[in-house]
Amino acid sequence: MSTTDAMDAAFAGIGCWLLQPDGRSKPLAVDRWQQPPDLDDHELFLNTDDESTLDIGCGPGRLAAALTARGVPTLGIDISSEAVRQARRRGARAIQGDIFDGIANIGRWDRALLADGNIGIGGDPVKLLRRIYDLLRPGGRVVTEVARHGVGVVTEHLRLQVGRELTPTFHWSIVGADAIGNVADQAGFDLEDIRTSGSRHAAVLTSRRAA
Template identity: 75%
Template structure:
């Protein structure tokens, strides 16, 4: 079973478990991603610079992309799960199935990129991911990146997903704390502008230094 297969199953309502290197496991809860954008989503991702053309990376079922579309903001969600993309489109979002590291429409022209719900972890290399994000945005574009609390630093683990008796191959995933995002961003060619806090969540706003 591939990781994409497991995510498709999870978004279809089939039980999916996240297995950690130390043997612990927890259910992959996708239900909250299917809810409408909440007050924290609005404060962190949607209520600032509302007219910027926005790329929602790892959009899942599209709650952010759909909210942007409903506001008339040009936006695109991207996710590796075809089932998640189908649900995002059903909500009215513009979304495509794909990998952020492969060819993507309007690359180099997006005003803003969102990495919500811990999606800074994609690929297990936050510097590489943010460098890719700068390539997708226009010069001076901004990335809004959800981060963990202060003191976490950067933690990368090899995880697996389990659906029934089927296991995916291991994949690397990173968690970046608010204390570490500035250094990670600097290595990728972005400047930390601010860290927004809403409820128990926080997001770093990063400005690309790319000039051409």
């Protein structure tokens, strides 16, 4: 089973488990992603100017749909066709694909969102941010959820399980609030701020690209 197939199954309501290298497992948190934005979402990602926004790893589109409802030009992107279907049903504009694939309006987006730990996509946060750097306008911003202080940068080799089927191993990174400044610097961004709401944290990064 591919990772994409497993994510499709999870968003369709079929039990999907995340298997960690140390043998621990936990259910994938799709139920939370399918809920409307909560207070933390509003404080960290939605309490902002109405700038054109890429929602990377948008899932079922709770953030993209909320921004779209406000009239903010927003595009969600996710590898799961089922997640994209649900995002569109919520009223979001969303496409199925990989952030490293072709994206419309390259170099013209004002902001990119990496909620729910999506800074970990691909297991190389610097590479991911460098890709986003190319997609943003000069001075564009990234708002990325990060882990607590003291975590540093951890890259894990994970698998998903649906029923008896397993996906191949994939790489995923966790970036702590203490490490995001260095990661951002390597990718051409300055750390502008770290916001906290409840137990969640988000870093605001500003592109150093000149106009």
